[in-house]
Amino acid sequence: MEQSTFSNEPLSIESLPAYQSQESTPLEPAYIKANNILRIVSFSVILLIIAVIKWQPFSPLSADASHVFSIILAVAGAISLFAIVMGYLYDKNKSYTLREHDISLYSGVIFKKVTIQPFLRIQHIELKRGPIDRKLDLASIQVFSAGGALHTFELPGLTHDDALSMRQYILDHKDVTVHG
Amino acid sequence: MDNWQRVSKVSIVDYFVKNLIRLVSTSIYAIPAIWASSDTLKEHLDYVVLGGGAVISLLFVAAFLQYFFFKYRLKEDNIEIHSGVLFKKHLDLPFTRVQNVKLITPVYFRPFDYTTMELDTAGSAKNEANIVAVPKDKANAMKQQILAYQALHQAEEQVDEQKESDKESVANEAAVGDEKLLNERSLLDLVIHGLTNNRVFFFLAILAPMADSIFEYANQFLLSFGFDVKAFLFDAEHPWWQLSLYFIASFIMAYFIVMLISILGAIIAFYGYKLTKRDNNYIQRSGLLSIHEVVMKKPRLQMIVRQQDWLDVLIKRINLKFEQMGGLERHQQNNVRNKLMVPSVKENECRELIDEMWPTNKMTQVDYQPISQRFIVRGIGLFITPITLLLCVIAVVSEQWIIVPPAIVFFVIASGLIWCRWKRWGYAMDDEYVYVRKGLLGVNYYCFAIEKTQMVKFKQSIFLRRHKLCHTAFVTAASSLTIPFIPQDIGWHLMSQSLYKVESLKKNWM
Secondary structure: OOOOOOOOOOOHHHHHHHHOOOOEEEHHHHHHHHHHHHHHHHHHHHHHOOOOHOOOOOOOOOOHHHHHHHHHHHHHHHHHHHHHHHHHHHHHHOEEEEEOOOOEEEEOOEEEEEEEEEEOOOOOOOOEOOHHHHOEEEEEEEEOOOOOHHHOOEEEEEEHHHHHHHHHHHHHHHHHHHHH | OOOOOOOOOOHHHHHHHHHHHHHHOOOHHHHHHHHHHHHHHHHHHHHHHHHHHHHHHHHHHHHHHHHHOOOEEEEEOHHHEEEEOOEEEEEEEEEHEEEEEEOOHHHHHHHHOOOEEEEEEOOOHHHOOEEEEEEEEHHHHHHHHHHHHHHHHHHHHHHOOOHHHHHHHHHHHOOOOOOEEEEEHHHHHHHHHHHHHHOHHHHHHHHHHHHHHHHHHHHHHHHHOOHHHHHHOOOOOHHHHHHHHHHHHHHHHHHHHHHHHHHHHHHHHHOOOOEEEEEOOOHHHHHHHHEEEEEEEHHHHEEEEEEEEHHHHOOOEEEEEEEEEOOOOOOOHHHHHHEEEEEEEEEHHHHHHOOOOHOOOOOOOOOOOOOHHHHHHHHHHHHHHHHHHHHHHHHHOOOOOOHHHHHHHHHHHHHHHHHHHHHHHHEEEOOOOEEEEOOOOOOOEEEEEEEEEEEEEEEHHHHHHOEEEEEEEEEEEEOOEEEEEEEEEHHHHHHHHHHHHHHOOOOOOO
């Protein structure tokens, strides 16, 4: 019975492309937006501090020092821009698929990565909500397997309700497999 | 035997040594600071001696108190232990809960014929009972009493049809059943192991507290020969070829010494190595100074690793590792000794041991698929060529043409090594296991049962996608294994196969 309802049995290579092109759910737009704002604000603060040091009137910098600071400012600006754009693309490219027996996480911009965690191997689940998450009614789920802390499966940017029901789904599933 | 008893006073020595080791190992980070301030310390030598004396005597008092407050008594079916100076601990351990009775004899107990009893329980390590410094015959008598009780209990249970299955298994495992010897290592094997593997740190770990005085002594030793390094190096009398000969000779000498130390380390760690089997448990005992015992239940085995360094390949010896649950949970220190590893076994012994663990395993016979040659292209393109070009540019700019030949040699050797690495890479999968082979000059084989997979990962950069290649990683409870540069179809196939096995068979991973 268990096997007949099984959705992923790609034993022949021909059936595999379908596996990869499965539909996946992107992260909540609110999460991506909040993350964007957070990145822009934090990088702006750094740039602002550098600018204040450069142009503050209290103890004017020497010409050399001023020159060095303009270079630092330019480099920091470029890095910030890159980080903001890449961060946005990274969030945008992150998505997940919940299946009957496992959960997959798709991520990466240049280096694409798919992580698949079977429910059967899950040790415990954590639901995490920071202050911003709570404000926006978001949550992230952390799934731990015996693979160790280095291989924790983390899925951010879910609505709180989704996260709760997902957790329940996984726990119920595990229960079924342990006792059934 | 119903009255409270104290252990022998010899236990003070053991408590003292253990506390001292704990103190040294926790303050090991202070060594650089002490080193830096050694001049100041030398000036106030009297205070240093006073402080050292105070610490030692404090440790001694602590050890005495630990001895004084340690009491135990044996009853018909349980053992009670009262211990602790400030934090009192009362342990009441029924014999049926004892999984394993270990007798550990540290080197300083041997002349007195005392031993330390360790009673393992199924629960956490905190509930373990240690009875330090018991006379050997008494310890054996107690062991017999516990095991006899368990055997009796087990017999009773067998008569009684409605036995609890888990209780029985506990009794089963602890029964003094016949331990079957699987493998033994002779001194010669250990010498070979020391030669082929760097086991220097086992030796250094013991010497660490004395390292300073050893260096001091070595320095004086050299000076006593009238050998002054400075004068030797900067003396114009020696022509360059003579100097380089000296260097080569001293390098060989140093290598020889390191080898010797490594052999010593191997002997210290693995002396009297025995791998035995009792029911479903594999027990490894080894050690020269204090004997270490590692126990692994068969279902706990996650991955078999067959390691051969280049020297091992030449003399056909193998280090066989049986990996259990990951190193993250266990403490990193002494990790190697907590692992089940058979050092430097011969080919036939290795095969026997692997067959014993996973009989259907085809680690050496299976056809390994090569990975894509893009691996070589990336290695040369991304790392070797830029470094070579940089060296050449430096040569052109500074007109130091002497740099060019070494740069070319570097390019050739590094490319050759990349090719060797590529040649070693291989992967395979059958109905039950995933196999990976890798190495450079040596060769390592990894193998794990598919149903022990915890998680799978698929990685692909945009460059790899153009060539329809990918990296695939399998995470098990012992460690994770990545197979790089394989066709993406095959990568997906391996992943979905293993997921399918995990999810449909629903086998336990431990």
